[in-house]
Amino acid sequence: MAKKNELHDIVIESLTEALLQIMREKPLDKINVSELCERAGVSRVSYYRNYNSMQDILIKQLTKCTDSWWEGFSQKPIDEFYRTFLTELLAQYLENEKLIRLLYQNDASVILKEHIFSCCGSAAEINDESAYSRAVLAGAIYGLVDEWIRRGMGELPNGFSLRRMVLAMPE
16 A cells, blocks of 8 residues: 555656646646646646646645645744744745745646635635625735735745734725
8 A cells, every 4th residue: 555655656656747837838728738747757647637727737836845844834822923933934935936826826826825815714604704804804805915925935024924904904
């Protein structure tokens, strides 16, 4: 069973790396499945067994990057969580700058937007107020991240925090 999982991981890694390489050479919308599979050294069946689209590869790669960060960050005490969330989130995106820049260079920033919204989540089973609050939070986070990326991924203004952002919002 471990060998099967190891082979699966190799296929996933090969497809992901091949897509990122090709995206450095030409736009995402000009890449076809045959070209991707040839570069990755895997069959089209392997591609379709794991993904519905090339955007799906990018979403899963972005999720992999943020999940490992979130696992540790989410354990912080609540005050530290609010105080450091934005700067540490941006630092995590900076660690994955090549991926983020490729998304933006290929007019695929919507993948980042959808990822942020899915992380903040609005599940059908929660009440309206919670769903709206999550949507507002996701929109604010995406707006900040998008502007930060477009401004060159530099430092945030001194003292900028999620707590400060939330407290500045009118009721």
